[in-house]
Amino acid sequence: MRVFVTGASGWIGSAAVDELLAAGHEVVGLARSDASAASLDAKGARVHRGDLDDLDSIREGAAAADAVLHLANKHDFDNPAVSSLAERNAVRTIGDVLTGSGRPFLVASGVAGAAQGRLLTEDDRSPFHGLESPRGGSENLALEYVDHGVHTVVLRFAPTVHGAGDYGFIAALVAIAREHGVAGYVGDGANRWPAVHRSDAARVTRLGLEKAPAGTLLHAVGEEGVATREIAEAIGRGLDVPVTSIEPQDAQKHFGWIGRFFALDVATSSARTQELLSWTPTGPTLLQDLDSGSYFRA
Incomplete structure (x- = not known):
């Protein structure tokens, strides 16, 4: 499977790329810098230049792929509105490209804030909707595309991927x-x-791509x-x-x-x-x- 990966040189993304390549998938990684491009190339992944704000580049990468793994996020905690806008725009761009195709679209999310004081399970839907919410409500936005012929799978990562x-x-x-x-x-x-170890997070990502039905919420959580x-x-x-x-x-x-x-x-x-x-x-x-x-x- 030809998988377009945003955040391909990040902490989780670089491990996920290794996992996908080892399983025989072709990986095309979004690379913002020369260093990221060189790292991806050295692994045997194809390089697609661009960043989270370059929606034309993201659109092109998604259109040419069999599946999209969206792991990139600005994580600008001093300016969360900037991160939320970029995240929402990227998810909408990819979702629009994949509409009607049935192709997998795996979207990174988190567990923090979804529930507190009790055990959160995969049955719990995110309460966040719209641009003003954390991550710009991207988890629920991505799931809306299931009704538009996109094989959306949400990857909720533990706050600590160690x-x-x-x-x-x-x-x-x-x-x-x-x-x-x-x-x-x-x-x-x-x-x-x-918490989850980085190697386990990468394995959940690959297995989610290969096995999870559309609309599934996966918890990349080891503890x-x-x-x-x-x-x-x-x-x-x-x-x-x-x-x-x-x-x-x-x-x-x-x-x-x-x-x-x-x-x-x-x-x-x-x-x-x-x-x-x-x-x-x-x-x-x-x-x-x-x-x-x-x-x-x-």
């Missing part, structure tokens, strides 16, 4: 702990963050929820700094932009995803990854 080389949320928490000299958690630290206090304690061990509670009203001041995420309780099941795809997470757990020391090396 592994050696991670530069996401966990790396940010480590940097904050190093800066403040303490590893913090919010309140009593009982709130839970789901239903890791208590944030346990995450802070692992960071404290790794940096040899004290571990302390941060009052909820001070979370934004202490953690910055990540504070509003680290206070969430978003335990998430992937039981149905595992059954549907015959997938079992095999990568290290989040705490194992933290205790391996990879997050604390200069």
Whole structure:
């Protein structure tokens, strides 16, 4: 299958490209920079130049593909409206190109915010609709295209996709702990963050492309929820700094932009995803990854 991948050189995307190539798929990766293009070329993927704002390039890449895997996102947490607009425009552009074709369209989303305080399952629909909502309501927008002959599958990734080389949320928490000299958690630290190893996230992506029916919500989640206090304690061990509670009203001041995420309780099941795809997470757990020391090396 010829798969057009946006975000092909990103943290999840680069692992997904490796997984797709190993399974015999042809990959065409969207590349914004010369470095990204060179990395894709070295793997044996084809390079398609452009970025998330270049809708003509995205349209061209989608039109020439058997399937589209949309993983790109600006993740501009200081300017979320910019990220949301770009995401919504890209999803609409790809959906319009694929309308009536029956071709697979896999869209990256997340579990944070979909439900809190109870176990989130694949039956839970996102409450986010429209441009003003997180990610521009792109998950629900993409699912609308199922009624227009597009084989849409939503990939909901855990907020923590961890592994050696991670530069996401966990790396940010480590940097904050190093800066403040303490590893913090919010309140009593009982709130839970789901997690998945990068290799498992890539495998769910490939299996979702090959097996998931149209309209499916997949949860790329290896652990239903890791208590944030346990995450802070692992960071404290790794940096040899004290571990302390941060009052909820001070979370934004202490953690910055990540504070509003680290206070969430978003335990998430992937039981149905595992059954549907015959997938079992095999990568290290989040705490194992933290205790391996990879997050604390200069």
